[in-house]
Amino acid sequence: MGDYQLGEFEEIVLLTVAVLYNEAYGVSIKQEIEEKLERKVSTGALQTALRRMENKGYLNTRWGEATSIRGGKRKKYFMVTPFGKKALDHAQESRQKLWSAIPKIAFDFGKQ
Amino acid sequence: MANSSNHIDNSLALRLLRRLIKPEYYEDISGDLSEQIRVYQISRSGQALWLWREVILLLHPMLLRPLFNFDNFKNSTHMLLNYARMASRQFRKYKMNTAINLIGLSTGMAACILIFLFVQDELSYDQHHEHAQNIYRVTVKNFTVDGELSRQWAFASAGHAERLKADYPAITHATRFFPWAFPDLQHGDQRFPGEPVIFADDDVFDIFTFPFLLGSPETAFNDVFSLVLTEASAIRIFGNDWEEQNLLEQTVKLYARGEEFNFKITGVMADMPDQQHFHFEYLAPLRLVAQAFGEGTMNNVGGNYNWLTYFRATPGADIAALTESSSAFWEKYLDPIRGKSPSEFYQFEFQPLTDIHLYSNLEGEYETNGSIDQVYIFSIVGVLLLLIACVNYMNLSTSHFTRRLKEIGVRKVLGSGKSALVTQFLVESTLITMLSLPIAMILAWSALPFINDFVEKTMTLNVIDNYLLVIALLGLLIIIGLIAGLYPAFFLSRLNMVQSLKGKLSLRPSRLNFRSVLVTVQYAVVLGLIFALTVIESQIEFIRTSDPGYRKEALIDLPLSRNIENLETFKTELLSSPNIESVAYSSRIPTGRLMDSWGANFFRGETKVDLDFRLPGIMVDEDFLKTYDIQLVAGDDFQRQMDTFADSIGYFVINRAASEALGYDDPNEIIGENLSYGVYKGRIYGVTENFHFESLHSPIVPMVMIKSSSRLRRASILVNTEDLSQALAHIESTWADFDNVNAVEYRFVEDRFEDQYVQEQRLSQMINVFTVIAILIGCLGLIGMVGFLIDTKTKEIGVRKVLGASVANVLGLIGAHFSSLIGVAFVLITPIAYYLMNGWLETFVYHIDMGILVVVVPVIIVMVITALSIGFQTIKAALDNPVKSLRTE
Structure with missing residues (x-):
């Protein structure tokens, strides 16, 4: 097992990229997060996370189409790599382990 | 809206982003930004602010271009190597051109290196003393009644040092230096005639930094008969192994004027560095000589300028204010002169120690000083030479641009940008500069002994200790590489590509290229x-x-010692040789300076006329004018039998300038008029043609020659040059008969003339x-x-x-x-x-x-x-x- 480091915000971004599947690029990811999670995302924070995960190998990129509202600039689409998937699995598993380790009584607030 | 977002590329924020962010990220990020302006419907007015916020948040290290990119570096070293290879091909292909460039650049650089060493040496004088910035030399300006500066020597009076120190709290230490008149030094059987022993006050070691190799500054002057040696004098007396001889327990004998003194050696100092404006080899406590001189001399504050005086002030002391307030000094210690405050006749000038070598050129400087003008002249010349060498390089490389046209063209076609071409030519110029540097060093190194000889210095080309030299050399490399290379680089990289490929381009023949x-x-x-x-x-x-107006050939100037008491017989003895034609005594001789000016009164008939000009005078004997062949225009030369004091009448010969200054355009009319000059009262006996007693730097001033039998310190001897060695031998043997202690030291007047x-x-x-x-x-x-x-x-x-x-x-x-x-x-x-x-x-x-x-x-x-x-x-x-x-x- 490799070392899958994934920050909380990175995990959200990675999941969102997976959610959007073929349509994940800067603006769509940002909108998606803002809509689903109701939190503000700056382009800077998003891009930093994306590029970091790209460098780690969690994400692949491909150039997309240019549109006029983008000032003629191409989109860059992001896709989750198998390695990225493993990282997501790992994150989920770790949490699951922790969840399952919680004794029932810990969350049984009514009886305390 | 769509239109406006198209233009965000040109906004300042985006331009900044483009600059800083990794190039591969720019396109989609800037696209995202412009899309968002649309998506979030950001108003036109809020757009700039929004953009700036986003851009600033984008400045994350993750996204930025690295300051130093190793990949780029690898590429550029390859390119640099390629440029260097191309350059070396050029050098080899055009050997003549390369040789010219190498010779030109290296000669220019060699001259620059030498000038740098010279200037550095000149500027470093007296800087090595720990308190250098707070040390000052005391000099006194004397003024005439009219407020004109009449003299300023490098010396002060004996009484100045301690009074200044006592009266002004800012002055913490003060010392005088007084040279002993060259006593003989004896150690065991060895006798060293005429050693330069200097007396100094106890403060001397607190003012100047003289590192002790043996003994310590604190104990050096405990005894009145203490003698501190320098390493050089220790070696001279005790030999190279002086360190093993326990010098602190040794004594040496000093002989002066028939007396014998035993001095205890109390220390050995390091030799004084060349870059110091005085050099002593022995220091002894001044207390000793103070007793001999007596109170009168030692308390003198208004004359007797024989005492080189230095003081150390508190750090940050305001010397200008101190000089200002020092007029009170004169009023305190001197009586009013002719009803005026003595401060109108005397003023201190405190010279900063570090300025003395380059800025001070007073009468009586301990050693010949440098001059700041010379430093400037050489610095300018150095820069000019570099300029010429650079210009040469620029000229050659641009005039041969046709040779490079094809190469440049090919490079451009292959995608070389302007900046790459500029780099290439800069590499070339830097390379040739680097090749010139060793040649320049060798040139400078081989020229250095001659330069040292010429400027009387001991400069070395030492790249290990002299870090300033290393910096200067590196600077030289960069500056020459850039200056020489920049113009060719821009010139060549600007050439039109298509035409350069055809190899046909000649620049438009503009007149002023x-x-x-x-x-x-x-x-x-x-x-x-x-x-x-x-x-x-x-x-x-x-x-x-x-024509200076006097004879300077075949004349010997012989300063007399105190041991020669009977001048009359000394002269007779000298004249006994057929090779000596004439001997004259005087207080000063032409080629010297006219310094002593006494109070004078002129009498037109019976009426006394005040002199409104300075009238310096010299004492002469009856043979002076004859020996120097100074022409009389009126009256007569001095006679032998005119005893000045017998009938209290003095005899004066003045020069034509003095006659005119006194209002007699016809010198014949002034003959026989009365003049009083100091203690001498008498008649004007003759008038000489004007002659250049001083150098041609100074005007011919009115002067008076007084026949006198005192103060005649120098003999001027006219010799027969046919048999010069006989004449000189006779002078030496005669001297030895009269003075067997001091060595005879004479010079040709002609040499003194040249020295001016x-x-x-x-x-x-x-x-x-x-x-x-x-x-x-x-x-x-x-x-x-x-x-x-x-x-x-x-x-x-x-x-x-x-x-x-x-x-x-x-x-x-x-x-x-x-x-x-x-x-x-x-x-x-x-x-x-x-x-x-x-x-x-x-x-x-x-x-x-x-x-x-x-x-x-x-x-x-x-x-x-x-x-x-x-x-x-x-x-x-x-x-x-x-x-x-x-x-x-």
């Missing part, structure tokens, strides 16, 4: 240097040939050398350039010849080009050079006028040099058969 400017600059520098040299040489020639102009001689020789270097470098450039000029004009010459031009026409054509450049340089430089050299000439009261000759000579020299250096190639081109040149296509 930069290259002409460069050659003009070179000509201007050379013209200016030759101009300066011509003026200096003419002035020196003028001095040498001008030693600064000018030195300046002339230095400028001479630099001019030759400048011309050499300049010629190299010309040879290189004219070759190119002819190359490109071959066809033009051919066509002209076919159409009937003669060889002379063709020569004239090329000559005219250079003549016009020389003409422009001449017009530019002449006013500047004229102004500067006029300033230099003004330092002489008697000087040449810069006639048409000094203006024309440099131009002629430069023309001739140009003709010589370009002549061969030009004539060859002109003589060539036009058939050959026209076929070249």
